Amino acid sequence: MSLPLPSSVDETVDLLRHGSYVPDRALSTSLFLALKLGRPLFLEGEAGVGKTEIAKVLSETLGRKLVRLQCYEGLDVSSAVYEWNYARQMLEIRMAEASGNTDRTSLSRDIFSADFLVHRPLLQALEADVNGPPVLLIDELDRTDEPFEAYLLEVLSDFQVTIPEFGTIKAEHPPIVIITSNRTREIHDALKRRCFYHWVDYPNAAREVEIVRARLPEVERDLSEQIVAFVQKLRQQDLFKLPGVAETLDWTRALNTLDCMELTPEVINDTLGTLLKYQDDIQRIQGSEAAKLLNEVNMAARPSPR
CATH class of the missing domain: 3.40.50.300 (P-loop containing nucleotide triphosphate hydrolases)
Structure with missing residues (x-):
């Protein structure tokens, strides 16, 4: 309804x-x-x-x-809007000829009717x-x-x-x-x-955490926040293709499937292919750069001393 x-x-x-x-x-x-x-x-x-x-x-x-x-x-009208069912039209023409109907005006009107029109999106x-x-x-x-x-x-x-x-x-x-x-x-x-x-821009960290929580409520909140913080750091890097929200969700699903409780440099290196989609970007982040970004994420998450 x-x-x-x-x-x-x-x-x-x-x-x-x-x-x-x-x-x-x-x-x-x-x-x-x-x-x-x-x-x-x-x-x-x-x-x-x-x-x-x-x-x-x-x-x-x-x-x-x-x-x-x-x-x-190359998308054209026949794929996006309409086309005529040419096979049915040819069959209709042959049936009309076989029955002796040679009135072209009537036949043209018949084969270009709604019955022969293929509706595209x-x-x-x-x-x-x-x-x-x-x-x-x-x-x-x-x-x-x-x-x-x-x-x-x-x-x-x-x-x-x-x-x-x-x-x-x-x-x-x-x-x-x-x-x-x-x-x-x-x-x-x-x-x-x-x-x-x-x-439609990339979301800020708070809204991206909310998106992950809405889509993947089964994932622990601490892990969701750590994932989002790392992705937000990645978007500040000079990469060929920055990860979108779709990639954040894909990565979160992958880490949850692996029963990951928190990000580690090893886990990041093993799963970067679900987050970054170009080899040059993966090579740039893997290893020491991933560890550096993760360290920045963890430092920012620590409560400041009183």
Whole structure:
């Protein structure tokens, strides 16, 4: 059963927290305004900071269907919006010829009807649903090229799709649209103007501990705090790819699986591959640098003498 949209920023915070997502106030405000005013929410930020998760949590907590369009280089209309079922169309043409039906106008009208239309994610998101408008996630838009980005303007402006052979399909109620980008390239201003914008940054230590506690409550709090403190130290290093919240959670799960009670230089060296994803970064941190960072974490955690 679907739930009504939140009526305040506080209710938006509660909604996300109910889905084990720990937002900051600014993100909750941007999301509330996007929901209230029916505008797409465009989220930019480094990979692994929780942009995609927002759409998943909204789908889960609101009881709406999640329609996900995973973007990639070369994505086109036939994969993202619609295509015709050519095999069925050819079969229909041959059956008509076999039965002596040679009225091309009638046949053309028949084979370009809704029965032969294959709905891809963007078209699916415009369909009415018993649980209310779905959550449309357009994930990693920066991976596509500019022509596809331009095609999205009609969809995001009027929540409709024009199919030359069929006509215009318009959503009775607009979907909830979340667009994400890792900023590997700049998205055109024309598309950004149609959206509300928010930069999703790495969380501070207190909020990251809260995220770990919400997602992995079985992990001891002392270990969670030590893990987060170490990751926060790592993000101050000159690495090719800084670990995101997703990597923090992966590392915490790995350490918990190993029945680790506290961080040690040996444990860090053995498990860095779950936290860092480039060999150059791993080589830079392994060994003495890991021990140094861990020592700084442990020193900071000690109570100061009176």
